[in-house]
Structures are given as C-alpha cells and as structure tokens.
Amino acid sequence: MYLIKTPHFIQNLFPHFTWRIPTEEKQIFLTFDDGPVPEVTPWVLEQLKQYNAKATFFCVGDNISKHPEVFQQVVDAGHVVGNHTMNHLNGWVTENITYFHNIRQGASQSKSVLFRPPYGRVTPKQTQFLLRHYRIVMWDVLSGDFDTNITPEQVLKNVVQNAGPGSIVVFHDSIKSKERLEYALPRVLEHFAAEGYSFDALHPQEMFETELVHQRA
Template sequence: MYLIKSPLLLKWYYPSLVWNKSRSEKVIYLTFDDGPIPNVTDFILKTLKAFNAKATFFCIGDNIQKHPEVFNRVKNDGHAIGNHTFNHLKGWKTDNETYLQNTIKCQKLTQTNLFRPPYGRIKKSQIRSLKSMLLNQAFGSQINGTDSNLQIIMWDVLSGDFDINLAPEKCYQNVIKHTENGSIIVFHDSLKAFDRLEYTLPRVLKYFAKKGFAFATL
C-alpha cells in the first residue's frame, strides 16, 4: 500500500525534510529516482527537452558506475542531480553507520547537496547524522563551492509508476489530480516503471505546460 498524496501528519512528523516548494508560484518539480538506466533515461531526457523542462534525478551510485555515459547526459542537459545511496538501501532496515557510509560512497559520484532516502524510509537518527556537521563537511567538500547545506528531499505526489499492477492511465490521473503549485512529483527512472512512465510523462508535461506551469530543478 502507498499514498499518492503525502499526508500532513507525515510532514508534521518529519518537519526538517523538504516535501514541497512554494505554493505561490506556478512551478512544479519533476523528480526521477533509481537511474541512470540506458534507454529509460534517454527517453526521459528526450521528453523533457521537447517541453523545455528541467528535472531532478536522484541517482543510485551503483547505476552511475555501470552507466557513466548516461549519467553524463543527464548532467550535460542541465538537470539537477541528487544522491539516492549507492545500493538503494532501506533506512528502516539498515544500521546507521552502514547507511551513512553507503550515502557517502554515492556522494563521491553525485557531488550534490540533495538527498532522497530510497522508499522514503529513513530513521530520525539517520536524518540527524546526515545533517550533522561531519557529514555536511563530507558533502560540502564535493559540491565545488555551491551551497553545501544538505537538503533531504521527499515529495507530495507519488505517481505510482513503480506499481506493475497500476494502469498507465491511472498513473497519469494520480499526477494531474494531486499536483498543485510547488509540488514535488516522484517518477522512477527504471525498467520496472517504464510502461507507465512512457505513457504518463509526456501527457503530464503537455497538461501542465498548457496550464502555464514551469518545470524546474530543486
């Protein structure tokens, strides 16, 4: 079971995490988890370019190592990069030291101040450790002079594209029904999600572009 719209209670329980951006501007934030993946990532990049849209890719370190040329295409197209751990670890089932070291291993490749916990599952103790001075230094030393303040990015709209039992049209409806100004939307840059992503992404871009929305990086 999963929730398409992140509940207020969850946002209250994790107030230090970023769930959405300003509700006063007609900007939405498309995010893609789990890549880079050949063909799937290429489809995303081509579709975004057709709408002059920018997005944020939360990448798995192991996939970056396997597909460096695809990762470079994401960066060269002007999209933002986020850290999604090296091995897609589930924080609730991982001890803190292992989780932190795996995140740092990915950070050496992503060089970013954006982090998203896989599955959206992270312990409060892991949040504290990630935001500690020691780890911020580890992050900040690799961001090449940009703002080194770590941001842990969640979302307020989950497309459900990872659900193989979900019809592509339902995936599309999930997004257009729940998205508003400042929404952070999750799609997945993966083979598992591709059937629903291929159907939904161009339709979402077309729908919100017609309504005057911009698509920006985090």
C-alpha cells in the same frame, strides 16, 4: 501500501525534510529516482527537452558507475542531480554505519548534497546525522509508476489530480517503471504546460533561500 499525496500532518511531523517548495507560482518540480539507465533515462531527457523542462534526478551511485555516459547526458542537459544511496538501501532495515557509508559512496558518485532515502525510509537517528551533511528531499506527490499492479492511466491520474504549485513529484527512470512512465510522463508534461506551469529543478541554494523567506513571512 503507499500514499499518492503526502498529507500535511506527515509533512509537519518532519519539518526538516523538503516535501514541496512554498510558492504560489505555477511551478512543478519533477524528480526521477533510481537511474541512470540507458533503457529509460535518455528517453526521459528527450521528453523534458520538448517542454524546456528541468528536473532533478536522484541517482543510484551504482548506476552512475555502470553508466557514466548516461549520467553525463543528464548533467549536460542542465538538470540537477541528487543522491539516492550507492545501492538503493532501505534505512529501516540497514545498520546505521553501513547506511551512512553507502550514502557517502552515492554522494561521491553524484557530487550532490541533495539526498532522497530509497522508499522514503529513514530512521530518526539516521535523520539527525544526515541533516548535518545533506538536504533531505521527499515529495508531495508520488506517481506510483513503480507499481506493476496499477495501469499507466492511473499513474497519469495520480499526478494530474494531486499536483499543484510547488509540488515535488516522483517518477522513476527505471526499467521496472518504463511502461507506465512512457505513458504518463508525456501527458503530464502536456497537461501542466497547457495550464501554464513551468517545470523546474531543485537547486540546493535556492531551496535554502526560499525556506528562509517563507519562515520569516
């Protein structure tokens, strides 16, 4: 089971995680987990380019090392890269030292201080350590494109009905998600572009400055 829309009470329980960007502007922050892979990621880049959209790719380090040319395509297109561990480890079932070492390996591949824990699963003790070194990015809306039990139409509906100004939306540039992603992503881009939204990447420094302004307001 998973939640499409992250409830505010959960976001408030973990205020040091970035769940959304506090803005009233028509901005959406699309993110893509688990790539880069040649079967999906270049197609995603083409879709984004059509709308002058920038996104954030939380990359698995092992995929970066296997497909460096695809990773370079992401960087060259002006998108932001984040760390999704080296081997897509689940923090709830991984010893801390092993987990931290795997994250460092992923960071060495991605060269990023942005970190998204696979499955969104990270323990309080792991969080304490990670916040000293990384900015932990979660999400406001989960598309569900990884779920083989739902239709592509439902993935589209999940995003269109739940995303709004400042939402961080999760897709997956993975082979498992390919069928649902290929249906939903172009339609999400078309829908929100028609509504006057821009699609922006998560920049660590800008995120920090925005949060400071929000805290002082």
